[in-house]
Amino acid sequence: MLGAITSLLLLITINAITPQLFRWGIDQGIAKGNLDVVYKCALFLVLAAVGRGLFSFGQSFFAEATSQNVAYNLRNQIFTQTQYLSQNYYNRTTSGQLLTRVTSDIDQIRTFVGTSVLQVFSGLITLVTSATIVLVMNWKLALITLLSIPVAGFIVGRFFKNNSQLFRLVQTQLANLNGVLEENLLGVRVVKAFVREKSEVLRYTNLNGELLESNMKTVRVLRNVFPVLFLLSNFITLAVLGFGGAEVINKQLSLGELVAFNSYLAFIIQPVLQIGFASGVIAQASASAGRVYEVIDAQIDIHNRANPITLETCAGKVEFEDVDFRYPEANTNALSKVSFTVKPGEFAAIVGMTGTGKSTIVNLIPRFYDVTSGAVRIDGYDVRDLTVDSLRSHVGVVFQDATLFSGTIRDNIAYAVPEAPLDKIIEAAKFAAIDDFISSLPDGYDTIVGERGIGLSGGQKQRIAIARTVLTDFSILILDDSTSAVDAKTATLIQESLNDLMRRRRCTVIMVAQRLSSIRNADRILLLDKGKLVAQGTHEELLSNKLYAAILASQQKQGALENVS
Numbered sequence: 001m002l003g004a005i006t007s008l009l010l011l012i013t014i015n016a017i018t019p020q021l022f023r024w025g026i027d028q029g030i031a032k033g034n035l036d037v038v039y040k041c042a043l044f045l046v047l048a049a050v051g052r053g054l055f056s057f058g059q060s061f062f063a064e065a066t067s068q069n070v071a072y073n074l075r076n077q078i079f080t081q082t083q084y085l086s087q088n089y090y091n092r093t094t095s096g097q098l099l100t101r102v103t104s105d106i107d108q109i110r111t112f113v114g115t116s117v118l119q120v121f122s123g124l125i126t127l128v129t130s131a132t133i134v135l136v137m138n139w140k141l142a143l144i145t146l147l148s149i150p151v152a153g154f155i156v157g158r159f160f161k162n163n164s165q166l167f168r169l170v171q172t173q174l175a176n177l178n179g180v181l182e183e184n185l186l187g188v189r190v191v192k193a194f195v196r197e198k199s200e201v202l203r204y205t206n207l208n209g210e211l212l213e214s215n216m217k218t219v220r221v222l223r224n225v226f227p228v229l230f231l232l233s234n235f236i237t238l239a240v241l242g243f244g245g246a247e248v249i250n251k252q253l254s255l256g257e258l259v260a261f262n263s264y265l266a267f268i269i270q271p272v273l274q275i276g277f278a279s280g281v282i283a284q285a286s287a288s289a290g291r292v293y294e295v296i297d298a299q300i301d302i303h304n305r306a307n308p309i310t311l312e313t314c315a316g317k318v319e320f321e322d323v324d325f326r327y328p329e330a331n332t333n334a335l336s337k338v339s340f341t342v343k344p345g346e347f348a349a350i351v352g353m354t355g356t357g358k359s360t361i362v363n364l365i366p367r368f369y370d371v372t373s374g375a376v377r378i379d380g381y382d383v384r385d386l387t388v389d390s391l392r393s394h395v396g397v398v399f400q401d402a403t404l405f406s407g408t409i410r411d412n413i414a415y416a417v418p419e420a421p422l423d424k425i426i427e428a429a430k431f432a433a434i435d436d437f438i439s440s441l442p443d444g445y446d447t448i449v450g451e452r453g454i455g456l457s458g459g460q461k462q463r464i465a466i467a468r469t470v471l472t473d474f475s476i477l478i479l480d481d482s483t484s485a486v487d488a489k490t491a492t493l494i495q496e497s498l499n500d501l502m503r504r505r506r507c508t509v510i511m512v513a514q515r516l517s518s519i520r521n522a523d524r525i526l527l528l529d530k531g532k533l534v535a536q537g538t539h540e541e542l543l544s545n546k547l548y549a550a551i552l553a554s555q556q557k558q559g560a561l562e563n564v565s
């Protein structure tokens with residue numbers, strides 16, 4: 001920016017000197033018939049033109065470089081922030097919204113930094129220097145000229161006041177449009193299955209139409225400002241030529257002075273127009289900056305407390321003490337007065353009807369959310385007193401939906417431990433009962449998955465996700481319905497590996513399970529109903545519980561159906 005400003009200042013200096021050269025050339029050279037002065041003047045004018053070219057280039061090059069760097073920094077800042085924003089934030093914001101901020105909004109800011117900052121800066125400096133010079137040259141003529149500034153200021157100010165809302169609306173509409181696009185790309189199968197292509201096209205087209213309408217409004221308001229400013233500048237030129245011409249005729253002003261004055265006029269009107277042009281970009285960029293900084297400044301709910309404790313080693317004891325939890329936008333508690341203890345090395349299972357809070361319980365352990373009241377403790381420490389990193393490094397989680405990243409299968413399994421040797425990766429894959437499948441692929445562990453790679457079934461993805469977690473150094477393993485997408489036989493295989501793992505690693509396992517068959521040998525089964533812990537015990541102990549028996553009976557029926565099919 002310093003380079004750009006220096007170039008700009010030099011450019012302005014040359015621009016300020018040039019009319020004086022004309023004046024000198026005309027009054028001292030042409031009028032007095034002194035050819036030597038005319039030649040010298042011509043030479044200086046050529047040098048001034050070369051300098052102008054050089055410094056114009058420097059100014060725009062450095063400004064553009066600055067703007068690219070600003071965009072680079074903002075993109076990095078916003079991405080870093082997205083990595084640390086809490087789950088609550090993502091429940092409220094669609095990724096389409098975030099994508100628009102990272103792309104289109106940052107681009108608006110880049111344009112502003114690349115062009116408008118210097119335009120305004122140079123405009124102001126040119127205006128002040130030119131105004132001072134013309135005031136010294138002929139104050140009467142200068143006052144007529146300078147009259148244009150408050151009038152133009154009023155026009156630009158009104159433009160800002162009336163239209164900043166409109167520019168914000170355009171960016172919001174663009175974000176909504178991207179939201180629909182994103183939803184449709186993710187849910188393309190649902191759209192096809194329900195034959196909703198036409199109505200989705202209509203929905204997108206309507207939103208796109210609204211965006212077009214708003215964009216046209218901005219085009220109209222932008223285009224309306226400039227003719228008014230041009231008209232103003234023409235009036236001023238007219239006034240200067242009229243009044244100045246009379247002054248020359250009355251011998252109050254030399255012809256050279258009038259020519260020089262007329263040149264300065266351009267340096268007064270041009271900045272006014274320049275600032276007018278910039279005002280559109282500034283209004284758009286300011287709306288975009290507001291949206292970008294909304295993300296960058298968003299409060300991160302889950303963060304380290306002052307003087308947090310680093311959990312160096314973890315035995316794996318998990319306690320819930322009178323835990324109440326309510327999602328921010330919900331009216332009722334998802335969990336109420338939940339208390340239980342899972343001892344180190346125990347295998348605990350959480351069961352219950354759908355929507356009773358099973359996933360919510362496990363989300364509280366690695367602090368994806370914080371409890372509303374009560375406490376979650378690990379080895380006796382309130383999880384909120386531990387550093388988030390050390391807490392999560394001891395908790396391995398396999399989610400319901402297995403998200404893989406684009407890259408090789410090996411990269412995906414080694415996601416949290418990139419330096420893991422291949423034999424460890426294979427061991428993890430064997431644990432998740434996916435090694436046979438991977439080995440059968442032509443490229444084995446180097447097979448590319450994700451956008452440009454092979455497609456995997458839901459169960460295969462889930463097993464790779466299990467292997468990814470198994471490879472980490474956890475003391476508490478959370479499996480959130482992670483075998484729901486695999487068949488009963490594979491689930492049993494994974495279950496056997498799990499038993500083996502618990503024996504070898506002495507880790508605590510907390511499993512949310514739909515299939516009761518996979519948790520028969522759990523040390524402790526927590527039975528949830530409508531956010532409350534209604535019973536706990538072993539499978540045999542819970543058989544007498546009505547709800548447990550009902551869930552079991554419904555599953556046996558389903559199991560029989562699976563066998564038939």
Ligand SMILES: Nc1ncnc2c1ncn2[C@@H]1O[C@H](COP(=O)(O)OP(=O)(O)OP(=O)(O)O)[C@@H](O)[C@H]1O
Pocket residue numbers: 091327328329330334352353354355356357358359360361
């Ligand atoms: N982000 C959220 N905002 C508001 N309410 C939520 C949110 N997520 C879940 N809930 C509500 O909290 C309750 C518990 O949800 P949870 O996902 O823990 O149930 P679950 O027992 O794991 O269900 P399932 O077996 O269907 O996965 C549900 O009533 C659900 O509607």
